[in-house]
Amino acid sequence: xSKSTLGGKGRIVGGAVLILLFLFPLFLPRFxxxxxxxxxxxxxxxxxxxxxxxxxxxxxxxxxxxxxxGAYGAALMITKSGLSPWIGFVVGPLTxxxxxxxxxFICIRLSKLYFGMLQIxxxxxxxxxxxxxxxxxxxxxxxxxxxxxxxxSSQNSAYYFTLLVTLVSLWALHKIINSPFGSTxxxxxxxxxxxxxxxxxxxxxxxxxxxxxxxxxGVAGSLFIVVDTAVFPDMLFWIFSLEVLIMxxxxxxxxxLGPMLGAAIIICMRTFVSGFTDYWTLPLGILMILxxxxxxxxxxxxxxxxxxxxxxxxTVKE
Amino acid sequence: xxxxxxxxxxxxGFAAVKGANLEVEKGEIVAVIGxxxxxxxxxxxxxxxxxxxxxxxxxxxxxxxxxxxxxxxCKRGISRSFQVVNVFQRLSIFENIQISILSRERRTWNLFTxxxxxxxxxxxGVLESVxxxxxxxxxxxxxxxxxxxxxxxxxxxxxxxxxxxxxxxxAGMAPEETSRCIELIEDLSRKRGLTILFCEHDxxxxxxxxxxxxxxVRGGTVIQGSREEVRSNQAVQEAYLGGSDAC
Amino acid sequence: MDLIYAILSPKLMSQIFVGLSRTVILFIVASxxxxxxxxxxxxxxxxxxxxxxxxxxxxxISGAFGGGSVGFWMALILAPLGVAxxxxxxxxxxxxxxxxxxxxxxLLLTFAFSLVFGDLVxxxxxxxxxxxPVPQIFQGSVHLFGGLPFPLYNVFLLAIGPIVAVALWLIxxxxxxxxxxxxxxxxxxxxxxxxxxxxxxxAFVFIIGCLLAGLGGALVAxxxxxSLGMDQTLIMEAFLIVIIGGLGNIWxxxxxxxxxxxxxSLGILIWPQFGIVFPYAAVTIVLLLRPTGLLKxxx
Numbered sequence: 054x055s056k057s058t059l060g061g062k063g064r065i066v067g068g069a070v071l072i073l074l075f076l077f078p079l080f081l082p083r084f085x086x087x088x089x090x091x092x093x094x095x096x097x098x099x100x101x102x103x104x105x106x107x108x109x110x111x112x113x114x115x116x117x118x119x120x121x122x123g124a125y126g127a128a129l130m131i132t133k134s135g136l137s138p139w140i141g142f143v144v145g146p147l148t149x150x151x152x153x154x155x156x157x158f159i160c161i162r163l164s165k166l167y168f169g170m171l172q173i174x175x176x177x178x179x180x181x182x183x184x185x186x187x188x189x190x191x192x193x194x195x196x197x198x199x200x201x202x203x204x205x206s207s208q209n210s211a212y213y214f215t216l217l218v219t220l221v222s223l224w225a226l227h228k229i230i231n232s233p234f235g236s237t238x239x240x241x242x243x244x245x246x247x248x249x250x251x252x253x254x255x256x257x258x259x260x261x262x263x264x265x266x267x268x269x270x271g272v273a274g275s276l277f278i279v280v281d282t283a284v285f286p287d288m289l290f291w292i293f294s295l296e297v298l299i300m301x302x303x304x305x306x307x308x309x310l311g312p313m314l315g316a317a318i319i320i321c322m323r324t325f326v327s328g329f330t331d332y333w334t335l336p337l338g339i340l341m342i343l344x345x346x347x348x349x350x351x352x353x354x355x356x357x358x359x360x361x362x363x364x365x366x367x368t369v370k371e
Numbered sequence: 372x373x374x375x376x377x378x379x380x381x382x383x384g385f386a387a388v389k390g391a392n393l394e395v396e397k398g399e400i401v402a403v404i405g406x407x408x409x410x411x412x413x414x415x416x417x418x419x420x421x422x423x424x425x426x427x428x429x430x431x432x433x434x435x436x437x438x439x440x441x442x443x444x445c446k447r448g449i450s451r452s453f454q455v456v457n458v459f460q461r462l463s464i465f466e467n468i469q470i471s472i473l474s475r476e477r478r479t480w481n482l483f484t485x486x487x488x489x490x491x492x493x494x495x496g497v498l499e500s501v502x503x504x505x506x507x508x509x510x511x512x513x514x515x516x517x518x519x520x521x522x523x524x525x526x527x528x529x530x531x532x533x534x535x536x537x538x539x540x541x542a543g544m545a546p547e548e549t550s551r552c553i554e555l556i557e558d559l560s561r562k563r564g565l566t567i568l569f570c571e572h573d574x575x576x577x578x579x580x581x582x583x584x585x586x587x588v589r590g591g592t593v594i595q596g597s598r599e600e601v602r603s604n605q606a607v608q609e610a611y612l613g614g615s616d617a618c
Numbered sequence: 619m620d621l622i623y624a625i626l627s628p629k630l631m632s633q634i635f636v637g638l639s640r641t642v643i644l645f646i647v648a649s650x651x652x653x654x655x656x657x658x659x660x661x662x663x664x665x666x667x668x669x670x671x672x673x674x675x676x677x678x679i680s681g682a683f684g685g686g687s688v689g690f691w692m693a694l695i696l697a698p699l700g701v702a703x704x705x706x707x708x709x710x711x712x713x714x715x716x717x718x719x720x721x722x723x724x725l726l727l728t729f730a731f732s733l734v735f736g737d738l739v740x741x742x743x744x745x746x747x748x749x750x751p752v753p754q755i756f757q758g759s760v761h762l763f764g765g766l767p768f769p770l771y772n773v774f775l776l777a778i779g780p781i782v783a784v785a786l787w788l789i790x791x792x793x794x795x796x797x798x799x800x801x802x803x804x805x806x807x808x809x810x811x812x813x814x815x816x817x818x819x820x821a822f823v824f825i826i827g828c829l830l831a832g833l834g835g836a837l838v839a840x841x842x843x844x845s846l847g848m849d850q851t852l853i854m855e856a857f858l859i860v861i862i863g864g865l866g867n868i869w870x871x872x873x874x875x876x877x878x879x880x881x882x883s884l885g886i887l888i889w890p891q892f893g894i895v896f897p898y899a900a901v902t903i904v905l906l907l908r909p910t911g912l913l914k915x916x917x
Contacts, residue, residue, distance in 0.1 A: 112722060159906065166721075167909050170861045174905050177854055178898040185892050233470075233486045236462070237479040240470045243459035249441035250419060250451050251530055252474040261480075291854050295663070295729050302726060307461070332740060338733030342712070345727050349719070 074216055078209040087280065088324060090212050092317045093219040094276040099300040099312030100226055101269035105262045106298070107306035108230055110242030113263070114169040115176035116270060116297055118156075121289030123149035123271025125183060128196045128284045138202050142278075146271030152179075153267025157260045173291060180289040195285035199278050215276050222269055227309060229265065238262055299337075303344055305351025314353055372397045372566055373449075373534055378417055378427035379590075387413040389590035390427070395534065395568050400560050401595075402577045403570040405587035411570040412454055414587065415538050419451045420444040431534070445474075450532035452523035454539040460512035464503055464522055467511055469494045471529025494529075501525045501555060517548035524555065535559065537569035541576065549573075553580060578602075630887065632766045637883025638876075639772040642779035643838045645875035647852065648859040649786055649868050650830025656866015656916040657803040657823045659721060660713070664728040665831045666853030667735035672701050672835025673844045674739060677748040690753035694836050701832025702825045709824045714817055732849065740846055750839040771840060778837065782830075786868050789826070799823050803866055803916040855897070862904045866916030873912055877904070 078086055098120050105111040127145030131138045156175055160168045183190045190196070205214040229235050237258055241248045245255050278284060287293060300319055305311030319337065326333035348355045375393035379386065388410040395401045403411050416422040418429050420441035429437045431447055439447075459467050472490045473479055481489075498504040501521050506514060511522065520540060527535055540556065541549045557580055559565045571577050577584060578598055585595040586607050593606050601607055647669055654662045675697035680689035708731065716724050752771050759767035790796040802809045802819050810816045842848070859878050863870025878897040885896025904912060 163909050170857075171905050171909060173854075174858055174861065174898070174901050177858065178895070178902050181895050181898045182892075185895060187891070228485075229482050231485045231487070232483055233473045233478045233481040233489060236466060236470050236473065236486045239462055240459045240467075243461050244457050246421065246441070247453070247457040247459065247526070248470075248474075250421075250445055250453075250457075251471045251526060252442050252445035253479055254442050258479065290850075292850055295726075299726060299729070331745075332737040334733040335737035335741075338730040338735075338737070341726065341730035341733070345716070345723055345730065346712075349723065 078212055083208055086208055086212050088320070090215045090276075090280040092320050093215050094273045094280065095297075095300070095320060096313035096316040097219045097222055097276070098270055098273035099297050099304075099316045100223060100309070101266045101273065102297050103301045103306055103309075103312045104226060104230070104238075104266045104269075105259070106301055107308075107311075108235065108242060109238045109259060109262045110245075111259055111262065112165055112169045113172065113266070114298070115172045115291060115294045116266070117291070117294035118172075118176035118179055118289055119149040119153055119267040119270035120274045120277075120297075121183070121284075121286070122152050122179065123274030124277050124284045124288055125190060125196075125274075126271070127275045127278055128199050129190070131199055131278075132196060138200060142275040145275040145278075146268045149271025149274065150264050150268035153264045153270075154260070157263035157267075161256050161260050161263070176289070176294070177291060180286060180291070183289055184286045190286070191284075193286055195283055197283045199282045199284070201279055201282055205279055211279050214279055218272065218276060222272055223313075226269065230309065234258070234261075299341055301351075303341070303351055305354030305357070307350060308353040308357055311351045311353040315351065318352075372432055373418070373568065374428075374430040375414070375418065376428045376430075378414065378424050378429065380413060380417055380422060380424050386590050388417060388424075390592070391587065391590065392592040392595070393568075393585050394595060395566060397533075397566055398560070398564055399582045400556070400567045400569075400580055401583050401585060402581035403568070403585045403587060404572075404574070404577055405570075408589075409587040410590040411587055412538055413590075415451065415536055415570070418444075419449060419536060445530055445532075448533040449536060450527035450530045450534070451536040452520075452527045452538060452540060454542060456516070456519045456523055458511050458519060458522055458526065461510065463508050463510055464514065464518075465494060465498065465507040467522060468497050468525050468529050471526045472497070475530045497525050497528055500558075501528075502551070517544045520544060520548075521552065521555070524552075528559070532565070534566045534568065537567065539571055540569060541571065541573060549576075556580065629766070630884075632768060633883040633887045634880065635768055635776075636772065637879040638779075639775040640882070641875045641879030642775045643834050644855060644859055644879055645779060645872050646782055646837065647831050647834035648856045648863070648875055649783075649871040650827035650834075651856050652860040652863065652866055652868065652871045653790075653823055653830075654827035655860060657799050658717070658820050659724075659803075660728065660824075661721070661725045661857070662728045662827065663725065663853055664708075664731040664735070665828070665856060666849030667732045667739070668701050668705065668828050668831035669835040669838075669852055670739060670846070670849040671704070671735065672697050672832030673750075673839040673842075673848065674743050674748065674835075675700050675832070676836040676839040677743075677750050677844055680750060685751055687753040687755060690751075690840075693750075697836040698829045698832035701835075702829040705828030706821065706825050709821050713824065714820065717820070732853070736846070736849065745846060748844040750844060752840040756840075769841075775837060782833070783868065783872060786830075790868060795819065795822060800916065858898070858901045862901050862911055864911030864913035864915040867911070867913045870911055870913035870915075877901075 074089070077089055081089070098116075102113060102116040105113045123145040126148030127141040130136065130144045131141035156172060159175070160171045163171060184193055186192065201211070205211050237248070237253055241253065241255050241258060249255050274288070277288070296319065300315030301312045302315065303318055304313065304315030322337055323333050326336055344351065350358065373393070373395040375391060378388055378391045380388045391410065391414055393403070393414070403414065405411055413422065417424045420439050420443065423438045427437070428435060431449060434447070436444055436447060459470070469486065469490055472493050473486065476490065478489065495504065498507050501524065503518065503521060503525065506518065511519065520543070524537065524540060537556070541552050544552060553576060556567060556569070560567055581598070583595060583597055584601045586593040586601060594601060594604050647665065651662055651665045654660055654665070676693045679693035679696050683689035683692045712727065713724065716727060756771040756774050759769050760773060761767055790800065798809060798814055798819050799822070802816055806816050809819070855878060859874035860871060862877065863872070863874035877900055881897040881900040882894060886893030
């Protein structure tokens with residue numbers, strides 16, 4: 054399914070959601086505004102992962118690196134140089150994209166599994182350096198109190214900024230998926246040998262996808278600074294990468310909005326369940342197990358299948 | 372048009388292809404036949420860049436294309452269908468063919484135009500010519516085997532090739548599908564002037580449409596010649612009647 | 619002579635020995651992970667939780683037996699067995715149904731289990747650190763290398779390491795089931811076609827692998843604060859070790875653990891603040907040079 058095929062009903066629901074999103078600050082309490090901001094940018098992060106993962110078939114196991122590098126890049130730029138924060142917000146994603154290019158270039162020569170593993174090792178190296186380099190990166194404390202431009206420093210304005218940037222980014226990603234490049238990507242996902250045989254330079258296309266994904270992950274990282282004014286080394290931690298991976302799976306990794314839905318579910322679970330009990334990873338784990346066994350295409354994937362009746366069996370990939 | 376000289380490839384100690392030779396003239400239909408395990412698919416893989424040969428050369432239109440990766444071989448004008456169906460199973464039939472065309476047009480780097488609007492006419496044209504127009508929006512993972520094999524060929528056509536290589540195009544097809552496929556191949560040769568190289572186990576088909584036949588046994592070329600030459604050749608008769616099974 | 623003394627300085631040798639004891643733990647856990655990855659092709663993220671459970675069970679069981687030497691030895695035997703039992707149930711109930719699916723599904727299932735167990739451990743044992751006492755016979759230190767003390771328990775670990783390695787090697791290479799496992803790693807369909815119940819072979823390998831994780835946890839318990847979260851850094855390190863050693867290769871796990879453990883010790887000696895970066899850098903360098911691992915993998 055190369056398009057978000059929710060049809061007429063989907064548009065109405067989508068429109069309603071959009072209107073709600075714009076109206077939230079008028080009636081939601083402060084904490085919830087913050088929450089929705091986090092959901093939006095994490096959803097963007099998950100969607101950026103889904104570009105190589107669900108649409109490209111590349112098992113990007115450590116996507117959080119680009120998120121963290123984007124955030125740290127922006128944070129360091131803002132706090133260490135004297136330049137305007139806006140420049141920092143642009144430098145962040147560019148740094149992430151650049152890292153993605155280098156890592157991609159090194160890893161793409163390898164087959165799926167080894168690609169994932171080399172990525173994990175490179176990502177872990179970046180993480181541990183950030184974690185220990187106290188004087189430069191703030192070590193395990195991270196960096197706090199990052200100055201953000203006045204126009205977006207209040208909570209509501211930060212929210213609107215996040216909403217806007219997320220919507221624009223999603224629009225761009227959607228365009229890319231529906232373009233010939235996007236179709237080519239899905240062809241590569243479904244059958245790289247076949248793709249090569251019809252004239253597609255598979256590795257090059259995959260490299261470009263990784264750079265795009267890295268860029269938008271960096272955008273999400275910059276947004277986090279706007280919302281939270283802080284960065285932490287945990288943003289680069291492998292376990293977080295796995296969480297983002299689950300978001301894509303949970304929501305549906307062959308759908309466009311699935312990852313966003315997955316992000317919303319997981320963040321809400323974490324926030325609300327831990328209000329009641331200390332044990333929020335247990336229900337998440339159980340939910341994941343249920344989804345893996347019964348809804349392998351994710352929640353949105355399941356809904357789409359029901360609406361369109363097109364069940365494609367997952368083939369065993371080696 | 373295509374010249375293969377002493378091509379060799381081994382896996383571990385096993386020589387899958389050993390000094391194979393092949394010639395295909397422009398406009399011809401050439402068949403490669405041989406017992407199971409003779410190395411036909413490996414030969415095709417070597418020609419089309421799926422595998423790299425250890426020895427020997429492949430020339431296409433005079434140019435040395437030995438060892439080029441698949442996508443470059445395709446861009447030179449060779450297209451191929453696979454024995455085991457290799458299509459894009461999560462995409463529709465329409466999209467499968469469309470991608471093939473977009474690739475030829477070098478439009479795969481286009482990031483912003485909705486692909487639904489591009490190359491529609493041409494894709495429909497291909498769909499018509501192979502008879503899949505009615506099913507164009509169905510997901511490829513769900514269509515019948517015969518249709519998928521036809522789609523294989525259709526995708527190879529999307530690249531507007533000069534040489535079409537078909538690896539067991541009718542394998543697993545029912546009789547009506549088979550004759551439809553054969554008609555299609557003959558059409559492509561006559562009307563479009565395509566040069567066709569294929570391998571098959573069904574001797575009726577081979578002797579029915581091939582201009583020349585190349586016989587492979589245990590990785591090497593035994594003979595390449597006309598139908599009569601091949602039929603009357605001693606070594607060929609031994610290879611086929613001497614116990615090894617066809618199909 | 620002076621030069622030799624300079625190179626083999628007590629401090630250096632002491633650090634190396636500390637590194638080696640850590641290596642033993644890493645090796646034991648990583649070898650289990652490598653087995654599971656090599657034969658079943660599952661990246662078992664749950665491994666970290668099982669290591670943690672092994673450590674916590676060590677605490678409980680040794681306490682149940684009075685906390686002394688008896689407690690220690692009983693726990694050392696029972697904790698890994700307990701972990702193995704749990705893994706058997708999980709494998710039969712959940713994992714075996716997914717063998718035909720994509721690997722990423724199995725990876726996410728093991729991650730789900732690690733999430734569940736992260737909380738289960740919290741529920742059963744609470745959030746505070748636990749301490750497991752070193753048994754009397756291993757208390758105290760031995761004085762090597764110019765008088766620098768070296769804990770006896772670490773000597774015990776250094777002895778256990780090769781024993782486990784050899785035992786594992788014997789099982790994998792000399793027993794019938796070991797040979798079947800190795801065959802199944804390469805071609806599971808063929809093994810099934812010869813009439814062997816591949817499913818139970820997989821279960822066996824999975825349990826052995828998990829048992830090793832539990833053993834690692836049990837062994838490490840007296841030397842560290844047994845706490846929540848010990849699963850997370852360990853699983854990352856174990857994975858990296860398995861990757862550089864070669865998937866499914868026991869000796870590779872040993873080599874990888876050596877590189878990792880020694881790099882960390884030496885790193886701390888040379889550059890204390892960034893010492894911990896050294897093993898990660900070493901892993902990255904190895905992978906850049908030999909992406910498929912140092913030794914042959916079973917795939």
